[in-house]
Amino acid sequence: MSRLSEDEPGAAPVTVEQADAVAGAQVGERRPRRRVRRLAWLAWPVGLAAAAIVLYVCYLHVSRTEQVSSDGASQALQAWDMLHGNLLLHGWTVEDLSFYTIELPVYMIVEAIRGLSPDALHMVAALIYTLLVLLAALLARGRAKGREGVLRALIAAGIMIAPQLGPGAFILIFQPDHVGTQVPLLAAWLLIDRAPQRWYVPVAVGTILAWAQVADRIAVLNGVVPLAVVCAVRAYQGLVQRREPVISRWFELSLAVAALASVEAASIAVRLIRDHGGYNVLPFNTALATLSSMPDHIWLAVGGVFGLYGADFFGMPLGLAAGLALLHLAGLALAALALWRVISRFFSCDDLIAQVLAVGILIMVGAYLLSAIPVTYYSARYLACVLPGGAVLAGRMLAGPIMKARLVPVLTVLLAGYLAALGYSVTKPPVPAVSQDLASWLAARHLTYGLTGYGLANATTLASNGTVSLRPVTWQGNDVSAGPYEFDRAWYDPLAHDADFVVLLAPPGPLDWIWDSQVRATFGPPEHTYHFAKYVIMTWDKNLLTGLSPSASAG
Numbered sequence: 001m002s003r004l005s006e007d008e009p010g011a012a013p014v015t016v017e018q019a020d021a022v023a024g025a026q027v028g029e030r031r032p033r034r035r036v037r038r039l040a041w042l043a044w045p046v047g048l049a050a051a052a053i054v055l056y057v058c059y060l061h062v063s064r065t066e067q068v069s070s071d072g073a074s075q076a077l078q079a080w081d082m083l084h085g086n087l088l089l090h091g092w093t094v095e096d097l098s099f100y101t102i103e104l105p106v107y108m109i110v111e112a113i114r115g116l117s118p119d120a121l122h123m124v125a126a127l128i129y130t131l132l133v134l135l136a137a138l139l140a141r142g143r144a145k146g147r148e149g150v151l152r153a154l155i156a157a158g159i160m161i162a163p164q165l166g167p168g169a170f171i172l173i174f175q176p177d178h179v180g181t182q183v184p185l186l187a188a189w190l191l192i193d194r195a196p197q198r199w200y201v202p203v204a205v206g207t208i209l210a211w212a213q214v215a216d217r218i219a220v221l222n223g224v225v226p227l228a229v230v231c232a233v234r235a236y237q238g239l240v241q242r243r244e245p246v247i248s249r250w251f252e253l254s255l256a257v258a259a260l261a262s263v264e265a266a267s268i269a270v271r272l273i274r275d276h277g278g279y280n281v282l283p284f285n286t287a288l289a290t291l292s293s294m295p296d297h298i299w300l301a302v303g304g305v306f307g308l309y310g311a312d313f314f315g316m317p318l319g320l321a322a323g324l325a326l327l328h329l330a331g332l333a334l335a336a337l338a339l340w341r342v343i344s345r346f347f348s349c350d351d352l353i354a355q356v357l358a359v360g361i362l363i364m365v366g367a368y369l370l371s372a373i374p375v376t377y378y379s380a381r382y383l384a385c386v387l388p389g390g391a392v393l394a395g396r397m398l399a400g401p402i403m404k405a406r407l408v409p410v411l412t413v414l415l416a417g418y419l420a421a422l423g424y425s426v427t428k429p430p431v432p433a434v435s436q437d438l439a440s441w442l443a444a445r446h447l448t449y450g451l452t453g454y455g456l457a458n459a460t461t462l463a464s465n466g467t468v469s470l471r472p473v474t475w476q477g478n479d480v481s482a483g484p485y486e487f488d489r490a491w492y493d494p495l496a497h498d499a500d501f502v503v504l505l506a507p508p509g510p511l512d513w514i515w516d517s518q519v520r521a522t523f524g525p526p527e528h529t530y531h532f533a534k535y536v537i538m539t540w541d542k543n544l545l546t547g548l549s550p551s552a553s554a555g
Helices: 016-063 070-083 103-114 118-141 146-160 167-172 182-194 200-215 219-241 246-275 291-308 320-327 329-344 352-370 377-383 386-404 408-426 436-444 454-463 516-523
Strands: 092-094 449-452 469-476 479-482 501-505 528-532 535-539
Touching: 016 118, 016 408, 070 092, 070 103, 070 118, 070 454, 103 118, 118 146, 118 182, 118 386, 118 454, 146 329, 146 386, 146 408, 167 291, 167 377, 182 200, 182 219, 182 352, 182 386, 200 219, 200 246, 219 246, 219 352, 291 352, 291 377, 291 386, 320 329, 320 408, 329 352, 329 386, 329 408, 352 377, 352 386, 386 408, 436 454, 436 528, 436 535, 449 454, 454 469, 454 501, 469 516, 479 516, 501 516, 516 535
Parallel strands: 449 469, 449 501
Antiparallel strands: 469 479, 501 535, 528 535
16 A cells, blocks of 8 residues: 655655555654653752762761851750740840751751761751852752753853862851741742742742741841832833733732731740740841941941852962962852842843842842841851852853853852862861760760850750750849840749859850959859869859849849
């Protein structure tokens, strides 16, 4: 049997066998293509999983180069308390942010597996920063596919991949301060960017924003306000300037409403926690900067941003560390260029996520400069959003132009240098907690419950894996009370605990400002006084908790 070709009338007849052979060949060609597509579809999750494992191991080593201090130890002790039934942290007084819905759940998971130890802090920090880098890469990729999608992700991840040893590592992969807040925010932006425009997206985004605010009120400035402002601008452009129907801008309007509603939802959640006997949060510092302090604030902001990007070469001697810092200037330059591209064409930019990130960076830098918060280099933790935000902007805004300019080989060299910087950091030896030696000394002499200043208290407790309990106290004259923050009032109950020693730092430090004369005036002459390293340990044959002010164990 035969038939004429349908494409060419009058052509030589084609047999059924020939047609079947051609069809079979076409099917055979499609099968390898399908396999390639399936492999490509699997490449992203498999690649992300492999990257997550490698990055986590590297960041764990980098985190261990920093000494565990009382700020991080406080979060570990709170999570340990929650893990043992005190889910609302009854009796706890925390600083101006609680970490309750972000870091503390991660601590609980890690401590359920690892137990209470200083290394739990390093593990949590490494997990959170690994997740932040991967989320930044995914958000930078956006909906781009192929080479551009890969390049976008690599630019964002590359800029963030190698935090600088010292202050950079302390802020980004160690201290639980505002860095973890960027994880739910990036997750919210990723949902807006990748999910279809359905009714449940604004609801989910509002829920995520409220969740972040319960842990950290900074999320209002770098999450709620940028989203509400950008969505309001886009809605105004469509409804007023272009006279589009309201339904055409329902998504932006819904996101703006969800963002604003999240503030009230978070306030209600915190109030419910407090009304049910949960933790107490100290007031947030809302004081404005004085005019005379602005030059210092500007330089602290500049140094902090350079440090976040791993490019803080100021004051370094020439050498490998300075060279790696100078190499990181490329990442900072890319982020700055991307930010400028968004700002310069803000009202014509069709990338909502880029607009939100740019506005968030500007708001946080402005708020930082105008507030009374900048005091030291480490105040840069309040600018944590500048790093992932700038990295994502660089990926989304510059990948296409870089490909057109054929600069991918240059970026490949830079990425290799960044990976070398990460390798250099990983080779550094770990360091013990700030008071690991004190914890071991006290445990060896069966001194298990005592009092000290905030700087030594929770850090020593964690360093001893909980076998020694040092509780923070504050002296005002000869009056001693609990705190000043990150403490549980149950620790000071004389019916439940017996504190028989005080540890002093010699000389006193900023977080341990307690003098020998104050201790003696309050508790009387000690039975024994020991001198060990930089510590003075004074012991009594009585329960010192009975000498605290009446408010210490109230509540």
